[in-house]
Amino acid sequence: MPSTPHTWITTPLTADLVRGALDLESTPHGILPHRLPAWARARNTDGQLAMAESQPSGVRLVFRTRATAVELDTLPTKRVYVGVPPRPDGRYELLVDGRPAGWATATGGNTVTIDMSAGTVEHTTGPAATLRFTDLSEGDKTVEIWLPHDETTQLVALRTDAPVEPAPAPGRRTWLHHGSSISHGSDAASPTATWPALAAARGGVELVNLGLAGSALLDPFVARTMRDTPADLISVKIGINVVNTDLMRLRAFAPAVHGFLDTIREGHPTAPLLVVSPILCPLHEDTPGPTAFDFSRIGEGRLLFTAAGDPAERAHGKLTLGVIRDELTSVVAQRAADDPNLHYLDGRDLYGEADHAELPLPDRLHPDAAAHRRMGERFAAHAFAAPDGPFSEGRG
Template identity: 70%
Template sequence: MPTDTHWTTTPVTEELLRGALDLERTEHGVLPHRLPARARAQNTDPQLAMAESQPAGVRLAFRTRATAIELDTLPTKREYVGAPPRPDGLYDLLVDGRPAGQASVAGGNVLRIDMTKGTAETRPGPPGTVRFTALPDGDKDVEIWLPHNETTELIALRTDAPVHPAPDRGAKVWLHHGSSISHGSDAASPSTTWPALAASIGGVELVGLGFGGGALLDPFTARAMRDTPADLISVKLGINLVNADLMRLRAFGPAVHGFLDTIRDGHPTTPLLVVGPVFCPIHEHTPGPAAPDFSNMADGQLKFVAMGDPADPSRLTLDTIRRELARITAERSADDPYLHYLDGRELYGEADAEELPLPDALHPDAATHRRIGERFAKLCFTDEGPFHA
């Protein structure tokens, strides 16, 4: 803890956070959540519990003259048995909307996961401090994007000048739900996941509900979206339903209708975009479940394989899901002119997979996140796109 009397400590409150739907008080400080307490109480899946507590798209946003910032946090990091250590999560600093620095917090809790046994245990660790110094003098808008892949408890914010909540610049709020790709799996940093990049290009405020392994048409997620103020809404559906082998074709259509109906209960005329799956060779015509291939795990080369029977027409594949989503949105749009559909292969298709293959057969790398984000912005935020002003 600094002793310099010029430091100002500011409590971390909802007014300083963007992209979180709830703020839980803990013994250390506060923990941002991307699902509200009511939704969390209805969830029994530890994977989703971990994913929603990882603050993808969540950032501190304030206005200040400060030239030095310190943020004490307690991260919870993942460690996989048999795999090389994962790099520490990154904090992205933006000043007046432009990248101005990156830093990490060493230490913290460690969630040790054994994928072969399906077990996990947490080893407690100490908090740490992320520091940004030599910022330009004068009033400025500051954002600190929290690591998208580490649960992050916020303990203390210190600056060498007072801070105030960032003013409302009138930007539209974009509420987006999706899978680990929307969560930011294998993106370079929290402000360079594809939704964050698309939001930056489109000049909108992102509320990101991308959950690794958790885009499963859960009713409590739909209700959270129904109750969240938004000017633009998108749902990217498909890959998790296939690789989890969660439901059959008979259940899929009604579940999509119910999910969209719930969102529409709170947002009857908001532009609502349904996005089909991006291209993923292992699941285009082969259903799930997906299973990890551990043969090169020691070298950090985890891959996934599809285990389902492609001859079973009741099982979901990405090709089947795209056809169903296109049909459902076309039928609903007759009574809902604000509903739109985007085939995910327009964001990342077969030709892209040849140029930029998915490293583990499921998740895009940093370059692919950038391509998807730029294409989404061009297709949706410009010209005659569904989110065009």
């Protein structure tokens, strides 16, 4: 028998339905979630950071409803790299009362075509898409729609076959995390499968993910954003992007870390604060940046990375991951004497030598989906589950 047509109710997309974003920009099409507030974006001059913060890693729609069908109109912005196989469409994941209940992708949308060999970028516009989730369980429930972690997404319209209301405050702790593309979710299978999202689910906390691909560079406006964002638990994963960009020398690095942590502490003087060093990345363990593209396998549809620095340049203050770990260890040890809620985690405890042997970095820089899962499980075990873990219940 044909299904009964739905009578759709359109609900305005407002801030009380969105979690994980720090700002909602009104656009001609709807709203665009941002992970940095407008004032911080105004301080930024880098296109990479502008793209990264507009990709809604950890951002989700959350509402209560009796609806059995949900439609969401979105306008995605997709990236196409010339000479590289097409990227998979971003996933939208549906959770009902915290349990996976389906997923969808959006076709169409805007496109950014990037030719890395020529250094050109071309923008084209496209239509919005409609995602449809049906056969949801009857009765009152909490519905979450996690937006694609690596695909800029404008939210155009939300329709349901029963009224929607904002979900009540979750009544659990908020974890604010900042890091690089690995924290952002590069090469993760889906928005709920980035390592921070996996760790947050295991730890029973609300995630605000400031993982910013290519952009964990100790920017003062990011530190001030973290200072001003309500949070119970805070972590910063620092190092790989500083090497990737060859941003600073040894003389500047430790003072910049101190300044970043000082600013966070202005707004969160006693919250558990965890400093995480880089995971293992053989490319830059002992070789400085910058990181460059390796086009040698582009004919096979593979884009790799290579280290363009010279190990001898360490003598002149160039940074490697080994040097950065030593500096972070020293910074945390120095501050911990006056800050008992400051903690340190060596990133190689999340992904180290044995992990690289089993799950090598596919492009030499980013972990794959299986490694994301392993990192999330290990972070949760260390930070949340261990009785003396920095984020265990009772701290802060």
